[in-house]
Amino acid sequence: MFTWVAIYKELAKKITGQKDSPDHLLQIVKDIKNKGLKTISLTDKMEDGTKTELKVIDPFTFFAMxxxxxxxxxxxxxxxxxxxxxxxxxxxxxxxxxxxxxxxxAAWFFGYAYKRNDEDIDLLWRLAERAVTKDNIRPNLFDRCLNIWGVGVAKLTVGLFWLQPDKFMPLDKLSLAYFKQRNIDTNVSDYNSYENFLKKIKSSGNSYKTISLEAFQEAISGNHDNKNGASMVEDLRKKPDFKEFKNVHYVKERSRVPAEDWLHCSYISDPHKKMLYGCRQLNGA
Incomplete structure (x- = not known):
């Protein structure tokens, strides 16, 4: 569990040191794409609809890949x-x-060329560098990044969590539902309110990544109202080609379940891209 933390933090240090080499990072994305792997879009767009090659990137967008x-x-x-x-x-x-x-x-943390302000990319780089190298970030810097087109509290805190999961709590939909269940106020609109929120949940003793995982687990178990977990089974049942099953198993990859244990499988993907499979085992369990 949480085997991703070490490489994410190490990579964050590497990437935030590449501020003066955006072409370098963009070339890495191209090289990965040329290997047949799915990457972020590298097609920018002008106001008249003309498409052009993307020339800018930031650490959060790179991690979104x-x-x-x-x-x-x-x-x-x-x-x-x-x-x-x-x-x-x-x-x-x-x-x-x-x-x-x-x-x-919506992988980019900025808008198309005609929606970007001149300072947007620099602000994102400065925030990422600060998050990785300093104990805290400047409130004004965080708040200015919130004003970038396509970026809000949820997306920005998720991006910060990718870079430094021990310092920032992601405020995605599942986490918000998790805190709502516990009557914890999540009214965050700027850095000061976000910092106060972090202080509040630190008292629980759980790490941010543990809370994020618990939020996901509650979602798929149907413990809070959402459309990303067990409630989706009902949607699956409405599909004409869906076959009923006795048990629901939540697994990361279908390949982890022996083929002989599956009579019929249906799946959906949740926000964490783990796969929800419905299956009936041969032993009738």
């Missing part, structure tokens, strides 16, 4: 490449427990 709605296998392959490229010492993870992901169509 392997924290999107893609398979665990693809994520591990990307990290395997980055481990070799940057000579990282940490092992490639065997799990991604507790990591919120972003949608592939």
């Amino acid at each position: 392997f924290n999107r709605g893609i398979t665990h296998k693809n994520r591990m392959a990307i990290l395997e490449y980055l481990k070799t490229y940057f000579d990282l010492k940490s092992p490639v993870p065997i799990d991604f427990d507790g990591i919120p992901v972003v949608q592939s169509t």
Whole structure:
């Protein structure tokens, strides 16, 4: 569990040192794509609709490349490449427990060229550097990043969590539902309110990654109202090709369950891109 933490933190240090080499990072993304792996889009767009090659990138968007709605296998392959490229010492993870992901169509932490302000990319780099190298971040810097097109509290805190999971709590939908269940106020609109929120939940004694994982586990068990977990089984049952099953098993990869144990499988993907499978075992359990 949490085997991803070491390589994420090590990679964050490497990437935040690449501020003056955006072309270098963009080339890495291209190289990974050329290997047949799914990456973020590198197509920018002008106001008149003209498409052009993306020329900018930031650490959060780079991390989104392997924290999107893609398979665990693809994520591990990307990290395997980055481990070799940057000579990282940490092992490639065997799990991604507790990591919120972003949608592939919203992987950038900035807008298209015609929606970007001149300072947007620099602000994101400065925030990432500060998050990785300092004990705290400047409130004004955090707040200015919130104003970047396509970025809000949820997305920004998820990005910070990717870089430093021991310092920042992601406020994605599942975490918000988790805290709502416990009557914990999550009214965060700027850095000061976010910092106060972090102080409040630190008293629980659980790490942020543990809380994030528990939020996911509660979602798939149906312990709070959401459309990302067990409640989705009902949606599956409505599909004409769906076959009933006796047990529901939550697994990261279908390959982890012996083929002979499956009579019929249906699956959906949750926000963490773990797979929810419904199955009936041969032994009738």
